[in-house]
Each structure stands twice: as structure tokens, then as C-alpha cells.
Amino acid sequence: xxxxxxxxxxxxxxxxxxxxxxxxxxLVVMLIIALVGWLIAYLLKVLVRSSLRLTKFxxxxxxxxxxxxxxxxxxxxxxxxxxxxxxxxxxxxxxLLGVSVLGIxxxxxxxxxxxxxxxxxxxxxxxxxxxxxxxxxxxxxxxxAAVNAxxxxxxxxxxxVRIIIIIFAFSMAFEILGVAAETMLIAFATVFGAAMxxxxxxxxxxxxxxxxxxxxxxLEPNKEEKEDELSPL
Amino acid sequence: MAEETLLxxxxxxxxxxxxEVDIVVGLSTHNHARTIGPVIAAxxxxxLKCFPRERVxxxxxxxxxxxxxxxxVERASIDDVWRESKVFALRTxxxxxxxYDRTPDPGKALQTILAATDxxxxxxxxxxxPESTTIEPDWLQRLARPVYDExxxxxxxxxxxxxxxxxxxxxxxYPMTRSIYGCRIREPYGSEFAISxxxxxxxxxxxxxxxxxxxxxxxxxxxxxxxxxxxxxxxxFLGAKAHPGRGTQDVVGVMRRTVGALFSSxxxxxxxxxxxxxxxxxxxxxxxPEIEPEGSRINRKRLLDMFAAGVAQLEPVLRSxxxxxxxxxxxxxxxxxxxxxxxxAELWTRTVFEFVASYHKSIINRDHIIQALVPLYxxxxxxxxxxxxxxxxxxIETREEALCADFERLKPYLLKIWADGK
Numbered sequence: 001x002x003x004x005x006x007x008x009x010x011x012x013x014x015x016x017x018x019x020x021x022x023x024x025x026x027l028v029v030m031l032i033i034a035l036v037g038w039l040i041a042y043l044l045k046v047l048v049r050s051s052l053r054l055t056k057f058x059x060x061x062x063x064x065x066x067x068x069x070x071x072x073x074x075x076x077x078x079x080x081x082x083x084x085x086x087x088x089x090x091x092x093x094x095x096l097l098g099v100s101v102l103g104i105x106x107x108x109x110x111x112x113x114x115x116x117x118x119x120x121x122x123x124x125x126x127x128x129x130x131x132x133x134x135x136x137x138x139x140x141x142x143x144x145a146a147v148n149a150x151x152x153x154x155x156x157x158x159x160x161v162r163i164i165i166i167i168f169a170f171s172m173a174f175e176i177l178g179v180a181a182e183t184m185l186i187a188f189a190t191v192f193g194a195a196m197x198x199x200x201x202x203x204x205x206x207x208x209x210x211x212x213x214x215x216x217x218x219l220e221p222n223k224e225e226k227e228d229e230l231s232p233l
Numbered sequence: 234m235a236e237e238t239l240l241x242x243x244x245x246x247x248x249x250x251x252x253e254v255d256i257v258v259g260l261s262t263h264n265h266a267r268t269i270g271p272v273i274a275a276x277x278x279x280x281l282k283c284f285p286r287e288r289v290x291x292x293x294x295x296x297x298x299x300x301x302x303x304x305x306v307e308r309a310s311i312d313d314v315w316r317e318s319k320v321f322a323l324r325t326x327x328x329x330x331x332x333y334d335r336t337p338d339p340g341k342a343l344q345t346i347l348a349a350t351d352x353x354x355x356x357x358x359x360x361x362x363p364e365s366t367t368i369e370p371d372w373l374q375r376l377a378r379p380v381y382d383e384x385x386x387x388x389x390x391x392x393x394x395x396x397x398x399x400x401x402x403x404x405x406x407y408p409m410t411r412s413i414y415g416c417r418i419r420e421p422y423g424s425e426f427a428i429s430x431x432x433x434x435x436x437x438x439x440x441x442x443x444x445x446x447x448x449x450x451x452x453x454x455x456x457x458x459x460x461x462x463x464x465x466x467x468x469x470f471l472g473a474k475a476h477p478g479r480g481t482q483d484v485v486g487v488m489r490r491t492v493g494a495l496f497s498s499x500x501x502x503x504x505x506x507x508x509x510x511x512x513x514x515x516x517x518x519x520x521x522p523e524i525e526p527e528g529s530r531i532n533r534k535r536l537l538d539m540f541a542a543g544v545a546q547l548e549p550v551l552r553s554x555x556x557x558x559x560x561x562x563x564x565x566x567x568x569x570x571x572x573x574x575x576x577x578a579e580l581w582t583r584t585v586f587e588f589v590a591s592y593h594k595s596i597i598n599r600d601h602i603i604q605a606l607v608p609l610y611x612x613x614x615x616x617x618x619x620x621x622x623x624x625x626x627x628x629i630e631t632r633e634e635a636l637c638a639d640f641e642r643l644k645p646y647l648l649k650i651w652a653d654g655k
Binding site: 137140233 | 397401611
């Protein structure tokens with residue numbers, strides 16, 4: 001009995017030693033891959049940061065209104081954020097590559113899913129960035145046009161345009177990522193529809209007089225107003 | 234080269250039939266049937282009276298008129314004028330109309346007229362606005378003679394104006410052109426002007442009409458090209474300026490065509506204007522016109538409201554264009570009442586220069602920068618109206634000179650912020 005226990009114990013230890021000997025090189029390989037990955041990711045981060053600084057990405061981001069959003073959320077600058085994102089994505093990718101060397105059966109599927117997810121993440125980020133650019137551009141264009149047309153609620157109109165475009169960009173990005181795509185779509189449709197309905201009701205019921213005056217001005221322009229404008233040239 | 238791309242076969246055929254001419258009178262039209270008749274009649278009378286021996290062609294470049302403008306131009310016969318005139322033309326007067334596009338494009342229209350001038354080897358091209366209902370036959374002579382007889386290359390007009398008239402011209406375009414390019418041209422964006430064949434050829438050869446500023450404001454582009462190219466520039470006094478579109482003019486569109494083109498011209502001509510200091514008065518022909526009696530009532534309160542609302546609502550946009558101290562000053566004056574309100578000349582000059590620098594650096598979309606200037610222009614116009622309300626010609630002239638002096642004096646400030654990173 002005692003001998004049997006000892007034999008089993010020795011066998012177990014021998015098996016464990018064999019397993020360790022078997023896994024040790026793989027573990028070393030994983031650590032080497034992770035370390036090299038870290039170095040490559042770091043180099044990539046430096047390279048991306050320099051490229052973004054050279055191309056005045058921060059200016060573009062400022063124009064797009066992204067800098068303001070990041071500032072409000074107490075996040076680092078757009079250049080720093082993008083370079084850090086590149087670092088972590090690259091390093092995590094290398095780390096997972098290293099983990100895959102270990103040959104753990106359950107992890108393989110998740111690792112390949114992660115690599116398939118990367119292009120979608122990139123596309124979603126691009127969509128978000130250009131969505132912000134478009135939101136800033138069109139909201140400013142609306143603001144300027146409304147102010148120059150002497151429209152009283154110019155800021156509100158401009159903000160509404162900005163919010164709608166941002167929601168639209170986010171819903172597209174989430175759809176690309178496959179994260180709560182349906183929820184986002186429904187949320188967008190609800191917000192957009194509600195905004196339009198609110199505007200219609202506000203203009204139709206609350207602004208009857210305004211609508212009347214607006215239409216009168218458009219259809220029966222009176223002489224006095226025509227003479228109101230300066231002749232610039 | 235320009236002719237090949239701009240002039241269609243039919244138009245070319247008509248031009249070839251005309252042969253060479255001495256003077257081309259160009260008209261750029263779009264639905265001007267209401268005003269074109271008297272303008273054509275005055276042009277024809279001017280030709281009969283002042284250029285009976287010269288070969289003259291009227292070229293009408295039309296941007297898709299639907300009201301029969303082109304037919305009116307083509308139908309206009311010299312016989313109508315002969316009946317009333319004692320002078321007879323010794324040459325045939327050709328009148329050609331061409332549709333350069335289905336939609337109006339001032340750049341293309343001017344290019345078409347200039348290309349035709351170049352092809353007809355005309356010595357002089359006189360551009361007349363189809364809206365100039367106040368035109369007199371003598372205008373043609375006043376504009377064309379300096380080019381035709383005295384070898385000038387560009388003749389700009391000087392109009393008799395009302396006190397409140399030409400606020401943009403008198404507060405921005407003239408002082409700015411004068412301080413930047415060193416030439417005291419009162420109307421850098423003239424509705425009427427004359428240009429020599431030499432300048433036409435150079436203008437077309439350089440392809441300026443295809444540049445941003447050439448497309449935006451072809452009239453300004455001609456003036457700037459003449460000054461920068463050291464061509465012989467002069468001015469001629471004409472009569473009262475017509476304002477058929479008063480009250481319905483699109484201020485933003487006008488700003489784009491004039492201020493936008495002027496700002497844009499500064500990018501490619503930096504080497505020239507950065508070394509210019511002071512300004513020179515070009516030769517000026519004719520008798521200075523009297524100030525016209527005021528014919529319109531401007532709502533000053535509305536101007537102030539639009540200025541104040543613009544400064545308040547556009548704050549985020551203005552913050553990116555202007556320095557903090559400038560924005561603070563604007564916010565301070567925007568809070569003033571109608572009786573205390575004043576947008577001083579120096580503050581206005583600095584505002585314009587900061588806009589120029591931001592435009593050059595494309596801080597935001599360039600068209601947005603021009604649009605953001607519109608409410609501030611209204612504020613300055615209010616001060617301009619208030620100052621000139623009871624002034625005589627001399628007072629008005631003195632104030633205009635003071636504004637121009639500020640633009641010239643503060644030019645180093647522009648050069649500084651032009652080069653600075655924001």
C-alpha cells in the first residue's frame with residue numbers, strides 16, 4: 001500500500017517534471033515573443049507619435065472637435081491617445097501570439113477572434129474620427145449660415161446638427177464592431193425621430209405665429225425690409 | 234490655349250467673321266433683361282460719339298439667362314441710336330452673344346470675354362456691368378481712352394457714392410488693397426473697368442482665372458495682377474453707381490467674391506506685398522464726382538443686433554480665428570447700446586488682419602472664416618454710418634484717409650501674425 005502511494009507520487013512528480021520540461025521552452029518562447037513584441041510595440045508607438053506630430057494631427061483633431069471632447073473626458077491629447085492605442089494593440093497582439101505557442105486548446109479560438117476583430121476596430125475608429133470631423137464642419141457651417149441669416153436660435157440648431165451626426169457616427173462604429181448594433185440602431189432611430197417630431201410639433205403648435213410671420217416674410221416681402229440692407233460694393 | 238478650351242465652335246466662327254477689332258466691350262449677363270436695354274443703348278451711343286472710326290465689338294457672355302437677355306443683346310441694333318445721333322459710325326458694330334454655361338460663373342464669364350479680346354487682337358477691352366442703369370455714353374470714353382490712347386493697362390472706376398454706399402469697399406477692400414499692394418485704387422472691385430490687350434494676354438497666359446482667387450473674384454484678380462505685374466494702372470471718375478439689387482444683395486456671396494479673393498491673392502503674392510510700405514496714388518482722370526444725396530434708410534438698430542448676436546453666437550468660431558484680447562474687445566463693444574456703440578478704425582484694422590492671418594494658416598475652413606467676418610463687417614458698417622450721417626464730402630474723405638492710414642501703419646502687425654504659429 002505504502003509502496004503504491006510512493007510509486008504514484010513519484011510518477012506524478014515525474015510527469016509534472018516532464019510537463020515542465022515540455023512547457024518550459026514554450027514558456028520561454030512566449031516570454032521572448034512578449035518581450036520582442038513589447039519592444040516592437042514601443043518602437044511603433046514612437047514612430048506613430050512622431051508621424052502624427054509631423055503631420056500636425058493634433059491640429060486636425062482640434063479642428064474636428066476631438067481635442068475638446070478628450071479634454072472634457074480628462075483624457076490625454078489625441079496624438080498621445082492614438083500612439084498609446086497602437087502600443088497596446090500591438091503588444092497585446094504579440095502577447096496573444098506568444099500565448100498561442102503554449103498550445104492551450106481553449107484559448108486558440110479567442111486569439112484568432114481577436115486578430116479578426118482588429119481590422120474592424122480600425123475601421124470603427126476611422127469612422128468615428130471622420131464622424132467627428134463631419135460633425136464639427138457641418139455644425140459650424142449651420143451656425144454661420146444661421147447667424148448670417150439672423151436666425152435667433154443658431155447655436156441650438158448647430159448643436160442639434162452636431163449631436164445627430166455624432167450619434168450617427170457612433171451607431172455606425174458600433175455596428176462595425178458588432179457591439180449592441182441593434183440597440184444602437186434603435187437608439188439612433190428613436191433619438192432622430194423624436195427630434196424631428198419635437199421640431200415639427202414645436203413649429204406647428206408652439207410656433208404658429210412664427211411660422212405665419214416666416215411665411216409672410218417669404219411670400220410677401222415688404223418694401224421696408226428690402227431697403228434695410230447696406231449696399232456693400 | 235485659353236481660346237481652345239473656352240470658346241465653342243459657333244462662337245469661334247462668329248469671332249472669325251468679325252476679324253480684328255480695336256475695342257471689345259464685354260458684358261457678363263444672367264437674367265438681366267430688365268436692365269440690359271438702357272445699358273446697351275448707352276454703350277452704342279458711346280461708341281458712336283467717342284469711337285466712330287474704331288472697330289468695336291460687343292461681346293456678351295451669358296450664364297444661362299431664361300428671360301431673353303441674349304436675344305435683347307443680339308437684337309440691339311446700332312440703327313436705333315443713329316436715329317437720335319448726329320454722328321455716324323464708319324465701321325460695323327458687331328454684337329455677339331455666347332452662352333458659356335447653364336449657370337452663372339463670373340470667372341468663366343470674364344475669361345470668355347478676355348479670351349475673345351485676345352483672339353480679336355483688341356487693344357482695349359471695356360467691361361460694363363449689365364446692371365449699370367446709371368451709365369452714360371461718356372463712361373465708355375473715360376474708361377477706354379487711357380488704355381487706347383495713353384497706353385495704360387488698367388483703368389479702374391471711381392463712382393459718385395451716397396454716404397452709406399459701398400460700406401465694404403470703403404471699410405475693407407480699398408484700405409486693404411491700398412495697404413497690402415501699395416496702390417490707392419478706390420474701387421479694386423469695379424463693376425466697370427478697362428483693360429489693355431497686353432494685360433489680357435498676360436492674365437490668360439498665367440491662368441489666374443483657374444487659381445482659387447481668380448475663380449472666386451475675377452475682377453479683384455485682374456486688379457491684383459495689374460498691380461503685382463507692375464502694369465500701368467490709372468483711375469477714371471465716372472458718375473453715380475447703380476444699385477438695382479439694393480436690399481436683396483447676398484452679403485455672404487459678395488464677401489466671398491471680394492474679400493475671399495483678396496485674402497486668397499495674398500498667399501501667392503507674399504513676396505511682392507511683404508516688402509511694400511506706404512502707398513502711391515495712380516494717375517486719376519476726370520472731375521471728382523459730388524456725393525450723391527442719400528436715397529435709402531438703413532435700420533441701425535438691426536445692424537447692431539446682428540453684430541451683437543454674431544459675436545455672441547459665433548464665439549467658439551471667433552475664438553479659433555482671433556486672439557483672446559481681440560475677442561474680449563469685440564465682446565465689450567457688442568454690449569454697448571446703439572448711441573454709445575463704436576467699432577474704432579484701429580480695432581477694425583486689427584480684426585481684419587487677424588482674419589487674414591487665420592485665413593492664410595487655414596485655421597478652420599477658409600470659407601467659414603469669410604462667413605465669420607460678416608457680422609463684424611455689419612458692426613463696422615454701423616460705425617461707418619454713424620460717423621458719416623451728417624458729414625460732408627471732406628469729412629468723409631478725412632475719415633477714410635484715417636482708416637487707410639491705420640491699415641498702412643498696422644501692416645507690420647499683419648506681417649508678424651502672418652508668420653507666427655497660432
